[in-house]
Amino acid sequence: MIRYTLRCDKGHDFEGWFRSSDAFDTTHAAGHVACTQCGSVAVRKSLMAPAVPAQSGAEPRISPMEAALQALRREVEANSDYVGLKFADEARAIHEGRAPGRAIHGEARPEEARKLLEEGVPVAPLPFIPRQKAN
Template sequence: MIRYALRCDQGHDFDGWFRSSEAFDTTRAAGHVACTQCGSAKVEKSLMAPVVAAARQAEPAVNPAEAALQALRRQVEANSDYVGLKFADEARAMHEGRAPTRAIHGEAKLEEARKLIEEGVPVAPLPFIPRQKTN
C-alpha cells in the first residue's frame, strides 16, 4: 500500500491509501478520489516527505493512520463475509432481491465496480488488500 498526501483544488489536505501508483491514477481518473472535507474530485498529490526509519528504536512507533486502517480491517472482517471474486455478483443479487441482504466484502475489477455504482448498488472501496490475497 502507498499513502499519498493529497490536496484538492480548494486547498484542503488529506491522505489517501492506494494499492499502487497506477491504482491511484486509475481511481482518480474515474472520479473516485474526492476531498474528505468538500467532496471535490479535483485532487492532486501534494509534496510528501519520505518515511525514513531510525537506526535503532526500542519500540516501533505506531502510525495513527496505520492503526486506524488495522481497526477498520478488523471491523470489516469480523462483521462481513468474504466473497472473493464473486463480490460483484453477490452485491448485485442482494440489491435485486435475489439473495438475502448481508454485509460482504471481496474483490471486483474496476469495470465491475463502475457498473455496480451505475446500477445504484451501494458499494465502497476498502483501503486495504484482503487477507486472503496476502502471503
C-alpha cells in the same frame, strides 16, 4: 544524502536534504537555506534523533492512520461475509433480492465496481492493502 531538521528564527520547523554535512554548511553560509514557511535565511539545525532501524524481532511502529485502517479492517472482517472475487455478482444479487441481504466484502475490478455504482448498487471501496498470500 542526509536529512536535517531545521528551524528558522521565527520558530518554524522544516526538513532539508543535503548531499553531506559539508554541503549543508556551504549552502547555509551562502544564504541559500531558507525557511519553507516564511523565507527567513536565519536558519539553524534543530535537535534530531537518528533514524535507527528496529531491532530484529521488535514490533514495527505504525502510524495512527495505519492503526485506524487496521481497526477498520478488523471491524469489516468481523461483521461481514467474505465473498472474494464474486463480490460484484453477490452485491448485485443482494441488491436485486436474489440473495439474502447481508454485509459482504471482497474484491472487484475497477470496471466492475463502476458498473455496480452505475446500477445503483450501494458499494464503497475500502482502503485496505491486500494481505500477503502464502503458498
